[in-house]
Amino acid sequence: MITPENLYSGPVYARATPPGVSALSMIRITGNSLKDLLGDSIPGLRDMAQGSARYRHIPDVDDVVLVWFAAPKSYTGEDILEITFHGNDIIYDLLCTFLEKQGVKKAHPGEFSYRAVINGKMSIEKAESINDIIRATSLDELKLIRSSSSVSRKLEEILTLARTLLVDIESGIEFDEDGTTDGLFGLLSEIDFLYAQALLSSEKHRVPGVLLYGPPNCGKSTLFNQILGYERAIVSDIPGTTRDYIEGECVYRGVTFRITDSAGIRMSSESLEDKGIALTKKLFSSADLVINGGEKITSPKIINVHMKSDLGISEDSEITNVSGLTGEGVSDLLNEIILKLNDSVHNSPEIWVTSRLLDDISDIRNLAESIERENLWEVRALHIGKLIVFLEGLFGYEGFDLYGNIFSRFCVGK
Ligand SMILES: Nc1nc2c(ncn2[C@@H]2O[C@H](COP(=O)(O)OP(=O)(O)O)[C@@H](O)[C@H]2O)c(=O)[nH]1
Numbered sequence: 477m478i479t480p481e482n483l484y485s486g487p488v489y490a491r492a493t494p495p496g497v498s499a500l501s502m503i504r505i506t507g508n509s510l511k512d513l514l515g516d517s518i519p520g521l522r523d524m525a526q527g528s529a530r531y532r533h534i535p536d537v538d539d540v541v542l543v544w545f546a547a548p549k550s551y552t553g554e555d556i557l558e559i560t561f562h563g564n565d566i567i568y569d570l571l572c573t574f575l576e577k578q579g580v581k582k583a584h585p586g587e588f589s590y591r592a593v594i595n596g597k598m599s600i601e602k603a604e605s606i607n608d609i610i611r612a613t614s615l616d617e618l619k620l621i622r623s624s625s626s627v628s629r630k631l632e633e634i635l636t637l638a639r640t641l642l643v644d645i646e647s648g649i650e651f652d653e654d655g656t657t658d659g660l661f662g663l664l665s666e667i668d669f670l671y672a673q674a675l676l677s678s679e680k681h682r683v684p685g686v687l688l689y690g691p692p693n694c695g696k697s698t699l700f701n702q703i704l705g706y707e708r709a710i711v712s713d714i715p716g717t718t719r720d721y722i723e724g725e726c727v728y729r730g731v732t733f734r735i736t737d738s739a740g741i742r743m744s745s746e747s748l749e750d751k752g753i754a755l756t757k758k759l760f761s762s763a764d765l766v767i768n769g770g771e772k773i774t775s776p777k778i779i780n781v782h783m784k785s786d787l788g789i790s791e792d793s794e795i796t797n798v799s800g801l802t803g804e805g806v807s808d809l810l811n812e813i814i815l816k817l818n819d820s821v822h823n824s825p826e827i828w829v830t831s832r833l834l835d836d837i838s839d840i841r842n843l844a845e846s847i848e849r850e851n852l853w854e855v856r857a858l859h860i861g862k863l864i865v866f867l868e869g870l871f872g873y874e875g876f877d878l879y880g881n882i883f884s885r886f887c888v889g890k
């Protein structure tokens with residue numbers, strides 16, 4: 477985390493791609509005068525023009541592709557050098573050692589965007605929305621973040637309403653009681669609205685859970701692997717082998733969901749399996765959606781399936797035939813999952829609230845409730861003052877001039 481104590485203005489690097497084996501991987505370096513710093517050790521760097529790319533060899537590291545952005549025309553506003561190398565963590569380690577020897581430090585999370593903000597390349601709001609874009613878990617969420625209006629603008633509106641109201645109360649005699657009541661109502665309803673938006677945003681961001689449910693041996697683990705597309709669960713002929721549960725994350729047609737392979741529901745004297753069964757009941761109630769391979773259960777959150785459909789199918793139109801072994805029916809099942817998950821989250825927020833602000837907004841709502849509970853305007857004014865201080869804290873304002881505000885709202889000549 478970037479803190480005032482560890483602020484560092486020298487050159488830093490960060491891996492821009494995830495670790496592990498891949499075709500290519502990329503490191504970015506940001507800093508001032510990078511050509512002076514690295515020009516001797518990276519052949520050809522000095523001659524690179526703005527936005528150009530070069531295929532080069534860094535001795536004892538790798539054959540790499542360099543991309544050069546000169547300050548101030550870069551993401552951070554400083555010089556940026558991107559180094560694309562073969563996606564191997566050993567090469568990454570070599571590159572880290574190579575850079576650190578030349579005084580380039582590892583960046584803190586968010587440090588590139590932080591530098592972009594302090595160098596005036598983007599607003600803090602924009603930086604946050606980039607962070608949200610990276611973390612979006614569905615196409616829906618992604619579209620929302622890109623199109624929704626700004627939460628800071630809404631907070632600023634609320635701050636203005638609160639200041640106006642405080643001024644109205646403090647200068648009481650000049651204003652009629654009705655106007656002040658309207659102002660209070662306006663402030664409280666804006667806060668309620670923002671709070672509702674924050675809850676909707678966090679609900680949108682939550683990854684829904686899908687549980688595979690049914691008796692041992694019905695084919696859950698096999699289907700689980702088929703859905704995830706790779707082997708993760710233990711698949712076995714002995715009933716009740718999957719004693720614990722196992723989870724995987726799946727992205728299908730722009731929707732992320734978590735899929736859980738449960739221990740099964742067969743009764744057994746074995747205590748370990750009993751534990752598994754108790755756990756399955758818990759998983760069942762907390763799941764957003766249940767894929768049931770056992771006896772048909774009618775419920776909006778259940779998709780009834782007939783497993784092992786390669787051995788024979790169910791004629792029941794309310795039952796989906798699926799085979800984990802051959803994969804037949806799996807895409808139909810996935811489509812059904814997505815349809816049901818989309819149904820259960822139909823409300824979309826108008827304002828995208830980053831999860832960082834959720835706590836702050838619920839504090840604001842608590843303050844609003846204490847304003848609402850009061851009957852005396854004098855006491856209300858105290859709570860409104862607290863709300864203003866809190867909002868100003870969020871924006872990093874200095875204290876505001878109450879008198880200046882009162883008089884600026886008076887007519888000229890009064
Ligand atoms: N023919 C057929 N056999 C399957 C299918 N799915 C699982 N099996 C077999 O049924 C047995 C139990 O499967 P498993 O996935 O472990 O079931 P679980 O106990 O519900 O997790 C294994 O021998 C699997 O090979 C399927 O779709 N078709």
Ligand SMILES: [Mg+2]
Pocket residue numbers: 693696697698710711717718737738
């Ligand atoms: Mg299993």
